[in-house]
Amino acid sequence: MAADLTRSVAGGAPWLLLEHSTSGVNWQPRNPAKAPGQMARNSLAHVARGSDGAMFFQWRQSRRGAEKFHSAMLPHGGTDTRVWREVTELGAAVETLSEIRGTRTEADVAVLWDWHSWWAQNLDWRPSGDHDARERADAFYEALYDRHLTVDFAHPEADLSRYPLVVVPALYLMTEAAGNNLKAYVENGGTLVVSYFSGIVDEHDAVHEGAYPGPLRDVLGLTVEEFSPLLPGERVRVTGPDGSELGADVWTEFVVPRGAETVWTYGDGLTAGHPAVTRHRLGEGTAWYVSTRLGVDGLDALLGWAIEDARLAPRADLPRDVEVVRRTGESGTYLFAVNHTGSDAKVPLETPGTELLTGERAAGRLAVPAGTVRVVRLDG
Amino acid sequence: MAADLTRSVAGGAPWLLLEHSTSGVNWQPRNPAKAPGQMARNSLAHVARGSDGAMFFQWRQSRRGAEKFHSAMLPHGGTDTRVWREVTELGAAVETLSEIRGTRTEADVAVLWDWHSWWAQNLDWRPSGDHDARERADAFYEALYDRHLTVDFAHPEADLSRYPLVVVPALYLMTEAAGNNLKAYVENGGTLVVSYFSGIVDEHDAVHEGAYPGPLRDVLGLTVEEFSPLLPGERVRVTGPDGSELGADVWTEFVVPRGAETVWTYGDGLTAGHPAVTRHRLGEGTAWYVSTRLGVDGLDALLGWAIEDARLAPRADLPRDVEVVRRTGESGTYLFAVNHTGSDAKVPLETPGTELLTGERAAGRLAVPAGTVRVVRLDG
Amino acid sequence: MAADLTRSVAGGAPWLLLEHSTSGVNWQPRNPAKAPGQMARNSLAHVARGSDGAMFFQWRQSRRGAEKFHSAMLPHGGTDTRVWREVTELGAAVETLSEIRGTRTEADVAVLWDWHSWWAQNLDWRPSGDHDARERADAFYEALYDRHLTVDFAHPEADLSRYPLVVVPALYLMTEAAGNNLKAYVENGGTLVVSYFSGIVDEHDAVHEGAYPGPLRDVLGLTVEEFSPLLPGERVRVTGPDGSELGADVWTEFVVPRGAETVWTYGDGLTAGHPAVTRHRLGEGTAWYVSTRLGVDGLDALLGWAIEDARLAPRADLPRDVEVVRRTGESGTYLFAVNHTGSDAKVPLETPGTELLTGERAAGRLAVPAGTVRVVRLDG
Secondary structure: OHHHHHHHHOOOOOEEEEEEOOOOOOOOOEOOOOOOOHHHHHHHHHHHOOEEEEEEOOOEOOOOOOOOOOOOOEOOOOOOOHHHHHHHHHHHHHHOOHHHOOOEEOOOEEEEOOHHHHHHHOOOOOOEOOOOHHHHHHHHHHHHHHOOOOEEEEOOOOOOOOOOEEEEOOOOEOOHHHHHHHHHHHHOOOEEEEEOOOOOEOOOOOEOOOOEOHHHHHHHOEEEEEEOOOOOOOEEEEEOOOOOEEEEEOOOEEEEEOOOEEEEEEOOOOOOOOEEEEEEEEOOEEEEEEOOEEOHHHHHHHHHHHHHHOOOOOOOOOOOOEEEEEEEEOOEEEEEEEEOOOOOEEEEOOOOEEEOOOOOEEOOEEEEOOOOEEEEEEOO | OHHHHHHHHOOOOOEEEEEEOOOOOOOOOEOOOOOOOHHHHHHHHHHHOOEEEEEEOOOEOOOOOOOOOOOOOEOOOOOOOHHHHHHHHHHHHHHOOHHHOOOEEOOOEEEEOOHHHHHHHOOOOOOEOOOOHHHHHHHHHHHHHHOOOOEEEEOOOOOOOOOOEEEEOOOOEOOHHHHHHHHHHHHOOOEEEEEOOOOOEOOOOOEOOOOEOHHHHHHHOEEEEEEOOOOOOOEEEEEOOOOOEEEEEOOOEEEEEOOOEEEEEEOOOOOOOOEEEEEEEEOOEEEEEEOOEEOHHHHHHHHHHHHHHOOOOOOOOOOOOEEEEEEEEOOEEEEEEEEOOOOOEEEEOOOOEEEOOOOOEEOOEEEEOOOOEEEEEEOO | OHHHHHHHHOOOOOEEEEEEOOOOOOOOOEOOOOOOOHHHHHHHHHHHOOEEEEEEOOOEOOOOOOOOOOOOOEOOOOOOOHHHHHHHHHHHHHHOOHHHOOOEEOOOEEEEOOHHHHHHHOOOOOOEOOOOHHHHHHHHHHHHHHOOOOEEEEOOOOOOOOOOEEEEOOOOEOOHHHHHHHHHHHHOOOEEEEEOOOOOEOOOOOEOOOOEOHHHHHHHOEEEEEEOOOOOOOEEEEEOOOOOEEEEEOOOEEEEEOOOEEEEEEOOOOOOOOEEEEEEEEOOEEEEEEOOEEOHHHHHHHHHHHHHHOOOOOOOOOOOOEEEEEEEEOOEEEEEEEEOOOOOEEEEOOOOEEEOOOOOEEOOEEEEOOOOEEEEEEOO
């Protein structure tokens, strides 16, 4: 996620990972060592998402000062150490990837992100101190990651037309222009998913006039009459169209549909019987609204529906925590497969190609041994 | 409790609730909305306990600043909202109650309260940081509320002769004059219940000379040799006259009866076998002492005995959380019945009367639907 | 432990307990009273470990100020109190022990302690905030106490030749001279037990050159390639030579034996299969290294092996929490038996003698009633 956000800040251009760690850091409450292979795998995962290399803090582990227990390329123990051996192996590996430099990562989905909105949500006197804009961004990102979709972070007023799906996690501060942008995006066929506490204030932290969520009322086809945050430990059930139930916590709302249809309904709590998740068909597109904090299962179910609306091709069956990301440019198209699991994985290739780290030809289903990375330059 | 304390500070005169909230506030860690009907019920519960009206912060919900998410009479969502509808209904309802203005609430019991004693207990270096004077006041208040007894808060040196029962929760700071006042109150037939850590220091935070509890030794008929606070999670059992056991925590003491009889005894812990709760018959009255932090059941059992000593008529069988309170004055006597529960309730009327909110006649058993309030002007 | 540390700071000379409490203190979050007999037992336990008396804060309990709820020799309740009676009984008891004044406590084992090392470990940016040098010192001390071994605390550069066993809990800061001292100690037949995060930095908080643990590499016969602290709640198993498993947490390491043999091995976690506890035979002695935070059982098992290496005579079967400590000097040899348990105990005497508190003769197995102390002047 940090890599995707960094690339997005750079407007999609390649960037450079300046300070990575070879093993444990020294600034966490506890600083575990990295497992064998973890440093190379994580370094190359950043390269997959647009970095043109991987640099480390620090070269030689210092003997003195506050950072002496931060890992280094050359540890206190010297060259007869696992860390040193893995560092030199990674150096040799990245040399085989030099042709990828300058290519760009391909994204499937946009997640809206605006620093002003994030900062504004950290002010006091919000309806609930348990609401955390970053937590919602993480949760939606993770649900998309688990479906093997690559994410660009986009500004709310940016041109979104190239993305079949746009996700908006807790964009509390939003301009009228951003609202108009999202409305046009949906009318022109886009699929939008908006999470609660979005579109509440303008760029001066003043509540938009009229019912919540001011600039999103039209595109979502609803108003929010009142927020009703939950107490610690309090949970509500939401009931789906097929009668299935999902759990939610932290936040609920009294939603009044004004054009939108209700898809999930609150099953208990103060908002029992009121809409929890709605869908609004507008022009050629669709806008979803989710008024509560769904857990992992709930977000996955919601995104399943939205992905269908967006006609995003489902990824072939891939295990969790196997990243598949593409970079493309003048030198070609490169598929990165990063296997973070402890089991060997197979990744389908649409086109045959050459695996750069091993130099071997690859076709059909690419073998990615447990804990390793493979990078295929696709033929064509 | 806040209403009873406010009225008591005003010497029993009518007062005015200046800042109530129509729904959620904005200064708690989480600010849930109020349930339908809750605002009216809580507003009228304050009127029952002496308020001559109910005013709100804020009229129109502000668009800017720290209080923009505090509820208002006119919410951000405008007049097409539940909050606005309930506000206008409450306005119509209170108009029917205007004749009650100026009448006074009748109390059954006095609880002693002294700000100096409360402040003094917040100083450091007390025997236990888990002891909280406010917590004990709340606990005794709640036990009295659950028995449908209306409470006046009284100063320790006030004339208490009109109350059949006086309760003293953790009055750490107490003057000699207050001790003499309580002794005379009991000698003249009153029933007194004193909780631990009372009568320890004088008005200069200096320990009274001699054994604890200095000015209360005579009226309670005992000394306290030593405090022995409990550790977190530690609990003791106290055994009653009929062999039943109650749980207690936070605080125990080594009590030496010097005239008092032992009613409950510590069943374990460092004070095992020593008195936990004592009763002292003095003159025409009775003085109880409880040396440990009893839970809800224990306080209820203790108050059951004390109410019998005080010859307080037990209230007719009423469900928990149905408040029955009277106001009386030149215009008549008014019975308020506030049903905080989710079930319909019946409240016995000694005298027939007219229900003011509905305009209907009422006699025998007054029906109070779930979540609503009824106010009867009793005939006579 | 505080008594042993105080005596050790005094170089083994008798010292004086200046501020003890007769019952509860006033500076803890909760301040329980002491149980009957507890004051005398704890006072005499300090005398056993070298104090030439027991003085108290405060004589008469003050009526005013921050310390008015701290216990005293004369409590607020006056002389008709248990505390006063126990104080006067203790005064009479210590009079019978006056001949012991000036004798010295005999220790079985040295634990290394260096204030500079302790302070240095409290600096920020350590590999784990859960590591606590004092906790490890406490844990090893407790394991030795449970085996009824009396501990001297010694400086790392002190002459250790008189101790058959030296224990080093987390001596992070250690000079080259200290390392040489420990090496010579082992070569000359000593048994050494070193816990993790020892010998890391020099007296300037600079990491020793070369692999960890710089000045201890030779004596321990190993290097530590990397620390790998555990996360909260994370535990690892270590497997012993007989296949038994012990639990550990907080800290693990990648240990590379360079002469040492592996005795316990990590059973899981990042360091699975690597050495957890090693033994190095060097010259006429043995050096143990433990690279993880063993619990109570693990430390006891480890010390069992080390005690055997050190040829320390196992103590006759004594119940837990019965202290047996000796003081010796020109006036004779005195055996203190302090029974902290609720059951009567028997303590074997090698030599008959006279019990000083009762004045009775004692031989064979000395009876020490529950909660009491016995002090025997051994014949000879």
